[in-house]
Amino acid sequence: NAGVMQNPRHLVRRRGQEARLRCSPMKGHSHVYWYRQLPEEGLKFMVYLQKENIIDESGMPKERFSAEFPKEGPSILRIQQVVRGDSAAYFCASSTELGRPDTQYFGPGTRLTVL
């Protein structure tokens, strides 16, 4: 079952460190989306990428956050100099270029804890 894979599932960082979250989309999917979920809240869109291109990053904080989806390998969400407010669950979703682009399949998430 080649679903959306995310790793690590849990990540603990101290304030000021860097966090790297990885997402491998479903086989055949070329669209990747990142969302953030705070406790007891819904998911908030962060960024939408296609291979080697950022399509929409309107939900990304202006500083410290970046995302990429290289030609080869997983998509990476990078958070530099983490702060306690970055603690959240980060979900990746993928969709196919063909068929129904509105169907997004989610990974299990990475839970980031900043100490």
Next chain:
Amino acid sequence: TQLLEQSPQFLSIQEGENLTVYCNSSSVFSSLQWYRQEPGEGPVLLVTVVTGGEVKKLKRLTFQFGDARKDSSLHITAAQPGDTGLYLCAGDPQKLVFGQGTRLTINP
């Protein structure tokens, strides 16, 4: 910015009862999705509604898209403990806008 509001935010009922969860917006959406999320997991897609007035059934779950495509509802008949979870509605095909969710608890 398109916003989706879900109600109620929390609902606890007894097994066998019926319930309805609402998802409302002042904006028009080309489609709406309903997801269910278990603790520690990602959202799992239940259904996508596209046409105004559309009704879709998934076993004991009935989903409806409002005629004006601004709202949707999820009705569960004869709720079971296995229906417990966080139900999320989301809209806009690419940049999904999520409601804050309805946390449903079904008590045996």
